Each structure stands twice: as structure tokens, then as C-alpha cells.
Amino acid sequence: MKTIEVKGISKNFKDTRALDNVTLTFKENRIYGLLGRNGAGKSTLLNLISNRLFPDSGSICVCGEPVMENDRALSYLFCMSDQDLYPEGMRVEAAFQWSGVFYPDFDMEYAKSLSKKFGLRLNKKIKNLSTGYASIFKLIVALSCNVPFVLLDEPVLGLDANHRDLFYRELLDAYANNPRTFIISTHLIEEVAGIIEQVVIIKEGKVILNDSMENVLSMGYCITGPVAAVDSYAAGKKLLGENVLGGLKSAYFWGQYDTDPLPQGLERSSLDLQKLFIELTNA
Amino acid sequence: MRDEISNAVPIYLKVAEKIEDAILSGAFPEDTQVPSTTEISIHDKINPATALKGVNLLVENGVLYKKRGVGMFVSPGAAEKIKQRRKEEFSKNYIRDLILEAQKLSLTKEEVISLIERGYENENH
Amino acid sequence: MKIKSVFYYQARLFCTPVLVYFLIVIGLYLIGCIPAIVMKDGAEQTIQFSGFDISGVIFIFIMGLCSFKPSFRFFIGNSISRKSQFWGTVGSLIALAAVMSLITTLFSVFFPLLTNYSSFFYIIYNAAYAGLDPKMLYTSVPFLLTCFLWTFLLFLAAAAAGYFLTVFAYRMxxxxxxxxxxxxxxxxxxxxxxxxxxxxxxxxxxxxxxxxVQSMGFAGFPPNPYIACITFTGITVVFFVLSYLCIRRAVLKEG
Structure with a gap:
């Protein structure tokens, strides 16, 4: 079974608990959104999965094999992060060639065609690339290496709107032509909301949500109206947060909304993924 | 008491609606092939599974049919089917909201009807 | 399974510096030969060009120093285990030491043709070969083999020391x-x-x-270069073992 199984993973850094008993499964051929506030633990999780860090407890298995120090398990994944890991002086084209050595299924022609689309010059030194183009370079490697699990940590850092648009389309194209699992960790929630199927939200090192987009969007809603009416409606329901403007209150709820008619003066509206995320992750 | 939950229309329904609109406008004529789910997903920047769900809904409704190995095609009489279904839902989608809003504004039924009549007169000019 | 790729990458890295190093050495040698050729007749050449091959020890030590940190980040980013990185790098350092000591030993064969030349090995252990004609030594296969082995193990020990220092420093x-x-x-x-x-x-x-002195084989007389070989091997093993222990838990650091 092609999955990434994260079981009971905990990781501490000095006095911070970055991840606390995290258990997750990433299935094959799916696009996941890994969301969380700054410092929530997303990057730590991705670094643990890709053998860059060691967990304090728990285990991670890729396609049934423990990933730690295991070349075979590691060959099933590629992790793209904002760190610059390429040697001083290496040029883009050489980096592509080395990717072909380390990843046998790396598609050089595809990488070159993507470089052309994005305007990435093959003879440029990687260290001389701007933030945006450094991300583009790493994205192209990630899309071209044709492994079952592609981990993208803030993939669109520094990319202008045009390039971001192009990236999402290329990702969907690659996903359609050659299905694999993408795990996208990002702050740009609204942009990825359309393309992700499964949402994982991490808050302070714990997984607080792990569900399909459909379910998630159907579980969040907002009630607006006079303060008293909203408060009495809120009784017995799971309140995520609220917003008061004078005598008008908006309250955000989590749960299957009933289709019964609302009490006088109240209005119901939907919560998009970003609004939901904000309410779920506010302290 | 207006229920705005409708602005949380799931994406797959929006996809189905868009295709139906294109059929009604003639952009997708009957018995011609519609774009693949991959093309739709890339064009609208949505997950292919979502695009597929929208397309499958239209297949269920008989608006599209599948030709094995080739793709999805617009069914003969699809435009009529769509119009019929939307006529049935016209009441739920528009009339109910109209009445609720009118009640909010304390408009009487007669005032609403005269507004509708005035609206038609403006359209015909 | 990724050991080969690591070996290939590290070996490629060494190619240019090694080439440059030996070109410089040969260049200096040829320059040093000019007076010898010019003053062909008469007195023995006064240009001393012996024992420079010790610079190879420093060179390969530096190569060892350079073979960890930048490569580590690159390999980790390409999902290669630390185990494979270690073995691939060790393999490449062994190959590097072998190539360098081979060329250095060949210098012992060819350099004396134009000028007075003694390899570092000979300078240290000439007492062991006292009874033999120095000019004939350079075509003596047993001598050359011992010279090669000794030089190879010395270079490897230097490389291992360099590698260990850089991995150790990374963990500290x-x-x-x-x-x-x-x-x-x-x-x-x-x-x-x-x-x-x-x-x-x-x-x-x-x-x-x-x-x-004893570990270099000078406990008795004549001096025994093979003792030194054993010492160098021991040093190499110790440094590589310590390096492995350090690299095992090396984590990817920021920046």
C-alpha cells in the first residue's frame, strides 16, 4: 500500500514541543493541504518525514518501510523546502542532471520545458537566483522527479501572482498525467482551497483537523444578527469564535447545520476554508 | 431569515452549473465532446476529483453521456432537460428569496406583483 | 543503494582540484629542472626538489575537510541516507588516496630522470635500503610497491582526519x-x-x-615502513569510525 504512515510522532526543540503525538496517514494519489500557523509544526513534520530530523518518539513509514536512514523508503519521496541545499557554484542545468542521478525517474525534458514556461535560465547559478526563482527552480525539480510522494513546504514563496497561477495549473497537469500524492504546506489558504482534497490542520504541534475538503466546508457556518438572538442560538452548539460590531454579532460554529428555519433576525452564511482556519486556530 | 448558505455552493455543483450554462448558450452544442476533467481542472484550478464529481452529476442527470475511450458528450435534448430542471427549481432558487426579501421590506403581495410587471415593461423597451 | 551516486558525485568534486594540484607540482618540478638542464655538465645539481610530495598529505587532508558539509546538505535534500553518504564518501576518499599515491609513486620513477629527486618515503626510510644503489631503487618494484602502500595509507589517514574534523565540528x-x-x-x-x-x-x-618514533617503524634498525602502514591504517579506521558515529545523528541545520 502506497502510504506515508506517521505514528505517535513527537519532537522537542530545547524547551518547545514542536510536535505532540501526531498520528496521520497520507494516502496515494491525493492532494493534501497541510495548514497551520507559523511555528505550528508543519515544517518539522515534513522534515521528519524526509529524514532530515530525527523524532523523539514514534515512527514514520513510507510504503510500509520505516523511513529513517532507509534509502529505499526515501526514494519514494521528494521534499521541497525554503532552505537552500545546493552546493556553491552549481548551475540550474547541472542540478537537474544530478537530480536525474539521484532520482532515476526524473524527466529532464519536462524540467527543461517547465523552465522555459517559467522563464528560468538553465545556465544561472542557483545561489544567484532571486527568492522567487529559487522557489521556481525547486518546484520544477519537485514536479519533474516523478516520485509517489511530493512534499512542498511553502512552494510559492516569493512567486508573483502570474507564476503562482502557472504553478497551480502545472501541478494539476502533472497530477492528472502522472498521479501521485502532493502534500502542500502553505499560508496561502484561499489559493490552494480549490485544488486540495484533504485538509490537515496542525495547531501547536497537534493535529486538530484531518478531513476531506467537502466535509470540512460543510461543517463550518456563520450566524449573524442581534447579539441576544445570536447568543441564545449559540446554546449547545460548538462555538469557534465571534465578532461583535455594536449590537450586531457574528458567531462562527462548527457542526452539521440543521436546515430548520432560523429564528427571526438571524442570517446564516458560509465559512470558506481560510475563515474556518482562522477561527479554528485562534487561541 | 434569509438563508445565505447557498453561497457555499460546493465547487462540484458550480462546475456542473458552468457546463450547463455553456450548453444553454450554445458554447457546447449537442452531441459534441465537452472538455475532459483534466482540462476543466487545470482551467479552473480545481482538484480533478471535484471536476469529475461535477461531470458525473451531469451524466446522472442525463445531460452528458460517456463514450468509452473517447470522453464526455452533450446528450441530445440536453438543453431542454436543463431548462426543465431549472424551471422546476426557479421557485426554490429565486421566488422564495424574492418573497423573503419582500417580507423583510414589508412589501405587500400586490406591490411585489406590480414591481414584477413594471420590470417586464422595462425589459421589453 | 545510493552509495554509488554519492561516490560518483564526490569523486567528480575531487577531479579538478587534483588535476590542478598535480599540474602545479609538475610545473614546479619542470621549473626546478631548468637550472639542471642549463648547467648540464659539471657539478651535481643543487636544486633540491625532494620530499615535496608531503604537500600531498596537506592537500588530501583539505579534500577530506571539504567532503562533508556542502555535500551533506545536497545529499539530504536529495533524500539520501547518512549511511550511504558515509560509505560513498569513504569510497571516494579511498579512490582519491589511491590515485594520488600512485601518481606520487610514479614521480619517484620519472622525476630522477632529469634531476636529483628523492621521495618523502625514501628520505625517511633510506636507512632500510642503505645497501642498495639509490639510482637502481627507482626501478625496483618491491621498493615502489612499499612506497606506494605507505604513501597510500598515509594519504588515506590524512583524508580520514580531515573528514572526521569537519563532521565532528558540524555536530559540536x-x-x-x-x-x-x-x-x-x-x-x-x-x-x-x-x-x-x-x-x-x-x-x-x-x-x-x-x-x-616507534609507530613509524623506527623501534629497531633497520626502520620498518610496514609498522607505519599499520599505524596509518589504525588511524584511518579510528577516524572513520568516529566520523560514522558523528554523522549518524547529524541533522539538517538552518541556513
Whole structure:
């Protein structure tokens, strides 16, 4: 079974608990959104999965094999992060060639065609690339290496709107032509909301949500109206947060909304993924 | 008491609606092939599974049919089917909201009807 | 399974520096030969070009120093285990030591053709070959084989030392780094001499010198280069084992 199984993973850094008993499964051929506030633990999780860090407890298995120090398990994944890991002086084209050595299924022609689309010059030194183009370079490697699990940590850092648009389309194209699992960790929630199927939200090192987009969007809603009416409606329901403007209150709820008619003066509206995320992750 | 939950229309329904609109406008004529789910997903920047769900809904409704190995095609009489279904839902989608809003504004039924009549007169000019 | 790729990458990295190094050496040698050719008749050449091959030890030590940190980040980013990185790098350092010692030994064969030349090995161990004609030595296969082996193991030990130092430094916190890299030299250059001078009547220094001399094969007469080979092998193994222990838990650091 092609999955990434994260079981009971905990990781501490000095006095911070970055991840606390995290258990997750990433299935094959799916696009996941890994969301969380700054410092929530997303990057730590991705670094643990890709053998860059060691967990304090728990285990991670890729396609049934423990990933730690295991070349075979590691060959099933590629992790793209904002760190610059390429040697001083290496040029883009050489980096592509080395990717072909380390990843046998790396598609050089595809990488070159993507470089052309994005305007990435093959003879440029990687260290001389701007933030945006450094991300583009790493994205192209990630899309071209044709492994079952592609981990993208803030993939669109520094990319202008045009390039971001192009990236999402290329990702969907690659996903359609050659299905694999993408795990996208990002702050740009609204942009990825359309393309992700499964949402994982991490808050302070714990997984607080792990569900399909459909379910998630159907579980969040907002009630607006006079303060008293909203408060009495809120009784017995799971309140995520609220917003008061004078005598008008908006309250955000989590749960299957009933289709019964609302009490006088109240209005119901939907919560998009970003609004939901904000309410779920506010302290 | 207006229920705005409708602005949380799931994406797959929006996809189905868009295709139906294109059929009604003639952009997708009957018995011609519609774009693949991959093309739709890339064009609208949505997950292919979502695009597929929208397309499958239209297949269920008989608006599209599948030709094995080739793709999805617009069914003969699809435009009529769509119009019929939307006529049935016209009441739920528009009339109910109209009445609720009118009640909010304390408009009487007669005032609403005269507004509708005035609206038609403006359209015909 | 990724060991080969790592080996290939590291070996490629060494190619250009090694080429440059040997071109410089050959270049200097040829320059050094000019007076010899010019003053063809008469007195023996006065240009001493012997033993420069010791610079190879420094060169390969530096290659060892450079073979960890930038490559580590690159390999980790390409999902390669630390185990494979270690073995691939060790393999490449062994290959590097072999190539360098082979060329260095060949210098012993060809350099004497134009000028007076003795390899570092000969300078140290000539007492072991005292009974033989120096000019004939350079075509003596047993001599060359021993020279090659000794040089190879010396180079490998130097490479292992360099590699270990850089992996060790990567794992150490700043405080520990200061402690070791200042503390160890201070221990040998300041503390031990002071203790020796005032407390132990030079016994420690004596013992240290004796240990070095004996490990190089000078315990008896004639000196035995094979003892040194064993010493170098021991040093190599120790440094590589320690390197493996350090690299096992090396994590990817920021920046």
C-alpha cells in the first residue's frame, strides 16, 4: 500500500514541543493541504518525514518501510523546502542532471520545458537566483522527479501572482498525467482551497483537523444578527469564535447545520476554508 | 431569515452549473465532446476529483453521456432537460428569496406583483 | 543503494582540484629542472626538489575537510541516507588516496630522470635500503610497491582526519567547538610542556616522541615502513569510525 504512515510522532526543540503525538496517514494519489500557523509544526513534520530530523518518539513509514536512514523508503519521496541545499557554484542545468542521478525517474525534458514556461535560465547559478526563482527552480525539480510522494513546504514563496497561477495549473497537469500524492504546506489558504482534497490542520504541534475538503466546508457556518438572538442560538452548539460590531454579532460554529428555519433576525452564511482556519486556530 | 448558505455552493455543483450554462448558450452544442476533467481542472484550478464529481452529476442527470475511450458528450435534448430542471427549481432558487426579501421590506403581495410587471415593461423597451 | 551516486558525485568534486594540484607540482618540478638542464655538465645539481610530495598529505587532508558539509546538505535534500553518504564518501576518499599515491609513486620513477629527486618515503626510510644503489631503487618494484602502500595509507589517514574534523565540528555546539579546537592545541603546546618542565622531568614529552618514533617503524634498525602502514591504517579506521558515529545523528541545520 502506497502510504506515508506517521505514528505517535513527537519532537522537542530545547524547551518547545514542536510536535505532540501526531498520528496521520497520507494516502496515494491525493492532494493534501497541510495548514497551520507559523511555528505550528508543519515544517518539522515534513522534515521528519524526509529524514532530515530525527523524532523523539514514534515512527514514520513510507510504503510500509520505516523511513529513517532507509534509502529505499526515501526514494519514494521528494521534499521541497525554503532552505537552500545546493552546493556553491552549481548551475540550474547541472542540478537537474544530478537530480536525474539521484532520482532515476526524473524527466529532464519536462524540467527543461517547465523552465522555459517559467522563464528560468538553465545556465544561472542557483545561489544567484532571486527568492522567487529559487522557489521556481525547486518546484520544477519537485514536479519533474516523478516520485509517489511530493512534499512542498511553502512552494510559492516569493512567486508573483502570474507564476503562482502557472504553478497551480502545472501541478494539476502533472497530477492528472502522472498521479501521485502532493502534500502542500502553505499560508496561502484561499489559493490552494480549490485544488486540495484533504485538509490537515496542525495547531501547536497537534493535529486538530484531518478531513476531506467537502466535509470540512460543510461543517463550518456563520450566524449573524442581534447579539441576544445570536447568543441564545449559540446554546449547545460548538462555538469557534465571534465578532461583535455594536449590537450586531457574528458567531462562527462548527457542526452539521440543521436546515430548520432560523429564528427571526438571524442570517446564516458560509465559512470558506481560510475563515474556518482562522477561527479554528485562534487561541 | 434569509438563508445565505447557498453561497457555499460546493465547487462540484458550480462546475456542473458552468457546463450547463455553456450548453444553454450554445458554447457546447449537442452531441459534441465537452472538455475532459483534466482540462476543466487545470482551467479552473480545481482538484480533478471535484471536476469529475461535477461531470458525473451531469451524466446522472442525463445531460452528458460517456463514450468509452473517447470522453464526455452533450446528450441530445440536453438543453431542454436543463431548462426543465431549472424551471422546476426557479421557485426554490429565486421566488422564495424574492418573497423573503419582500417580507423583510414589508412589501405587500400586490406591490411585489406590480414591481414584477413594471420590470417586464422595462425589459421589453 | 545510493552509495554509488554519492561516490560518483564526490569523486567528480575531487577531479579538478587534483588535476590542478598535480599540474602545479609538475610545473614546479619542470621549473626546478631548468637550472639542471642549463648547467648540464659539471657539478651535481643543487636544486633540491625532494620530499615535496608531503604537500600531498596537506592537500588530501583539505579534500577530506571539504567532503562533508556542502555535500551533506545536497545529499539530504536529495533524500539520501547518512549511511550511504558515509560509505560513498569513504569510497571516494579511498579512490582519491589511491590515485594520488600512485601518481606520487610514479614521480619517484620519472622525476630522477632529469634531476636529483628523492621521495618523502625514501628520505625517511633510506636507512632500510642503505645497501642498495639509490639510482637502481627507482626501478625496483618491491621498493615502489612499499612506497606506494605507505604513501597510500598515509594519504588515506590524512583524508580520514580531515573528514572526521569537519563532521565532528558540524555536530559540536559552539562552546564545544572552541573547547576542542583551542583546547587540544593548548594541551600539547602549552600544558604538557609546562607539566613536563616543572613536574615530570620531560617524561611525557619523551614518551610521546617515543610513541611517534616507534609507530613509524623506527623501534629497531633497520626502520620498518610496514609498522607505519599499520599505524596509518589504525588511524584511518579510528577516524572513520568516529566520523560514522558523528554523522549518524547529524541533522539538517538552518541556513
Amino acid at each position: 555546539s559552539k562552546a564545544l567547538k572552541l573547547f576542542f579546537f583551542i583546547g587540544v592545541p593548548v594541551l600539547f603546546v602549552v600544558i604538557i610542556p609546562i607539566i613536563d618542565t616543572y613536574l615530570t622531568q620531560m617524561t611525557i614529552s619523551h614518551l610521546l616522541v617515543k610513541a611517534v
